[in-house]
Amino acid sequence: MKEKQSSLNSEAVSPVIGVMLMLVVTIIVAAAVSAFAGGFADDQKETPVAQIDVQLKTEGSYPKLVFTHLGGDALDTGDLKIITYFHGYGKCGAHELSKEVLPVRKHTTDGSLDPMVPANNYDAADYNAGTGSFISNNGYPCTVSNGKPVKYWGNSTMMPGDVYTTIDKASLESVITVRSVGDDLIEVEIIHIPSGKTIFSGEVIY
Known part of the structure; x- marks a missing residue:
């Protein structure tokens, strides 16, 4: 049992x-x-939310590319990449450009690159060949806003109200590959590098 x-x-x-x-x-x-x-x-990585305005303005005798932070999150410019596509004629140094030869010129300004590395900086041979190059936070574009110290793209924080602008023809060329423009179309994108997301995308006409 x-x-x-x-x-x-x-x-x-x-x-x-x-x-x-x-x-x-x-x-x-x-x-x-x-x-x-x-x-x-x-x-x-969390993508910052910010409203950016990009324009080509005449100040003095040459155009300037102007980036204005209208509001939103503060932006570490070292985390940002400016990509431009230039559609049209123009002058790169002493070289005339034509739509037939160079229909679109793409250029990238990468704020994460180290400006002390020569390969990251402006390369005139690349521009003359029409290939463009990566440049870094070598001072273009920069800002002086309301008496604040000069800020450089790549080693500063862009706060609401800040205005970053190219300062001369050479600095304009360093961002869009040409130093003189007409009524040509320029596409501009601002990419947040850590997340890979686009913060700004639009067209600019001078």
Whole structure:
């Protein structure tokens, strides 16, 4: 009689142990998935939200590209990349450009690059060949706003109200590849490098 009762108890315990093991495995898998998802979320950089206005204005005898922070989050310019596409004629140094030869000239100003590395800076040969080059925070564009100290693109924080502007023909060329423009179309994009998201995208006509 005792042997029969012991056998019944063993049979009753087995399903309980099986259910408990399944629960443990489920909890472990859920914890692993949660940890992975949390780590993945941490790797995604938050994109700042800001309203930027970009214009070509005449100040003196030459045009200037002007970036105005109208409102929103402060922007670390070291995390920003300016990409421009110039559609049209113009002059690169002493070289005349034509739509037939160079229909679109793309150029990137990368605030994350180290200006002390020569390869990151302006390369006249690249411009003359029509290939453009990456340049960094070598002072273009810069800003002087309401008596504040000069700020340089790439090593400063762009606050609401700040105005960054190219300061001469050479600095305009360093951003759009030409130093003189007519009624040509210029596309401008500002990319937040850590997240890869676009903060500004628009067309500018002088």
